[in-house]
């Protein structure tokens with residue numbers, strides 16, 4: 001049987017219900033995210049409509065119109081100009097759609113947007129217990145750069161938050177290659 005297809009596109013306010021369903025499913029797994037309560041559709045809609053022009057929200061949609069995954073790109077700090085070059089990601093894919101390229105396809109779209117919007121680095125916080133997500137981000141080029149210990153307490157269980165970052169500059173680390181005088 002052929003793999004069901006999906007397409008990646010920017011989200012609109014009308015996607016709030018589908019996005020809320022994806023997040024509700026992931027939050028119910030309890031081990032993957034620090035989010036303890038999925039935002040309902042009306043709150044998602046408010047968030048989507050409030051995104052600035054430097055923020056993006058992409059969804060993966062089946063031909064039947066079902067949202068099966070999404071990725072958000074927010075400014076790391078909505079108020080500090082000194083951090084305007086840094087973005088923060090969130091990625092959520094329904095269990096039955098994982099491992100089928102949805103996350104990678106979402107990131108390709110986010111990456112294009114981030115480059116065009118002038119971001120220089122992306123940051124992600126991942127729960128230490130969520131080793132599959134850490135592996136996913138590593139494959140995309142992110143590297144672990146820190147850890148907040150015992151940062152999450154969910155259902156009585158403590159967990160660390162792993163910080164990962166990706167520099168978008170073409171030259172690794174943003175430095176210039178050495179040149180001869």
Ligand SMILES: CC(C)(COP(=O)(O)OP(=O)(O)OC[C@H]1O[C@@H](n2cnc3c(N)ncnc32)[C@H](O)[C@@H]1OP(=O)(O)O)[C@@H](O)C(=O)NCCC(=O)NCCS
Nearest residue numbers: 032091092093098099100101102103104132133135136139
């Ligand atoms: C983590 C997540 C976003 C990855 O999305 P996905 O659609 O499953 O990932 P893809 O199929 O696009 O995989 C891309 C690459 O990531 C790596 N990867 C993905 N899932 C992996 C896993 N479980 N273990 C190891 N590597 C994995 C693979 O190398 C893969 O490359 P390949 O296809 O060449 O093998 C998705 O599994 C998910 O939504 N998980 C639950 C929510 C979550 O943990 N979100 C992150 C919170 S910070």
